[in-house]
Amino acid sequence: MKLTLKSPETAMLAVCTLLLLIALLGPSISQPANYHQFADQHTWFGIPFAMDVLTNLPFAVWGIIGLLRLRELPRHRLDASQRGTAKLFFAGLVLTAICSGWYHWEPRDAGLAVDRLGMVVAFAGLLGLAAASRISARCGTALALVVVVLGPMSVATWALTANVLPWAVLQFGGMAVVLCLARLPRLAGALPVQWGSVILIYAAAKLLEQGDHHVYQLLGYTLSGHSLKHLVASMAAWPVLSALHACTEPAGVMQPAASRIG
Numbered sequence: 001m002k003l004t005l006k007s008p009e010t011a012m013l014a015v016c017t018l019l020l021l022i023a024l025l026g027p028s029i030s031q032p033a034n035y036h037q038f039a040d041q042h043t044w045f046g047i048p049f050a051m052d053v054l055t056n057l058p059f060a061v062w063g064i065i066g067l068l069r070l071r072e073l074p075r076h077r078l079d080a081s082q083r084g085t086a087k088l089f090f091a092g093l094v095l096t097a098i099c100s101g102w103y104h105w106e107p108r109d110a111g112l113a114v115d116r117l118g119m120v121v122a123f124a125g126l127l128g129l130a131a132a133s134r135i136s137a138r139c140g141t142a143l144a145l146v147v148v149v150l151g152p153m154s155v156a157t158w159a160l161t162a163n164v165l166p167w168a169v170l171q172f173g174g175m176a177v178v179l180c181l182a183r184l185p186r187l188a189g190a191l192p193v194q195w196g197s198v199i200l201i202y203a204a205a206k207l208l209e210q211g212d213h214h215v216y217q218l219l220g221y222t223l224s225g226h227s228l229k230h231l232v233a234s235m236a237a238w239p240v241l242s243a244l245h246a247c248t249e250p251a252g253v254m255q256p257a258a259s260r261i262g
Contacts, residue, residue, distance in 0.1 A: 004125045006233065009139050012135060012143065012177075016017060016177075019140050020150070021175040023170070027165070028164050029065045029168065030164065031162065031165070035112075036108060036112075039213040039224040040221075040223070042232050043200060048105060048170070052104040052224070052227050055100075056100045056101040056230055058097075059093045059100070060098070063091065063093030063242070065241065066089070066090030066244070067087065070083065070244065071198060072248075073247060081128070082137070082190065085125050085144050087125070088124055088144060092122025092126075096118040096121075097118075097120060098120055099114045100118060100230070109159070110171045117151075117152055120152060121146065121151075121172065123174055124143075124147035124151060126146065127178065128140045128141060128144025130138050131143045131144075131242070132195060134184040135184070135187075139234050141219070142198055147174070154166035155167060176199060181195060191247065192243045194239045198236050198240075199220055201232060201238075204232050204235035205229045206229075208229040212226040212229075213225070215228060220239060
């Protein structure tokens with residue numbers, strides 16, 4: 001059977017190919033030598049780096065809530081691609097809580113690799129869901145599978161060669177893709193996720209991560225930027241959960257969006 005790509009699918013294929021070429025052919029970038037030197041190093045009740053460990057719990061909470069909400073949602077409300085990618089996203093949040101907690105218990109490269117593998121699952125679900133709601137079901141499924149396959153490869157590349165570029169391309173290139181998808185009209189029957197909100201939450205989390213020590217000082221050494229990053233990043237689940245909640249409303253939300261942004 002001949003496979004025919006629609007224009008938006010062709011554009012997505014071109015973007016993914018470009019990002020892959022950048023990851024493969026771009027300059028090698030090393031991770032900062034002090035990457036594991038987080039601001040808050042307090043131990044509570046025998047838990048090292050306690051706040052950075054414990055602030056991962058919201059990822060698990062949101063992930064479990066999302067999985068339960070999906071289970072309660074009638075089958076006819078979502079197509080298989082959206083349901084599958086949403087489930088992958090929420091399961092990825094639970095994995096992120098476990099893997100990131102593991103890493104922050106003893107911050108070192110081996111644990112960071114585990115942390116990133118957990119994040120790959122959440123990224124795959126999020127990117128797939130965005131593509132499924134703005135381009136097509138098969139595009140969403142394909143994009144999620146691509147990230148599930150190439151994400152661990154980017155982590156392995158960093159672990160073996162110290163080149164963090166492929167991982168950076170996955171993160172920032174992926175969010176750039178979501179930003180572009182947010183400008184496309186929502187497909188009929190698609191979840192009304194406010195993708196602009198997801199991007200803003202991600203950007204705020206990255207800023208807090210970069211300002212780890214500075215935020216810790218500003219807050220009187222009570223809460224670090226990295227700990228706040230976990231709390232803020234976990235809120236990326238909220239726009240997806242809100243969209244799922246809208247699907248349960250009597251009037252339904254399965255109409256094309258009037259706005260081209262969101």
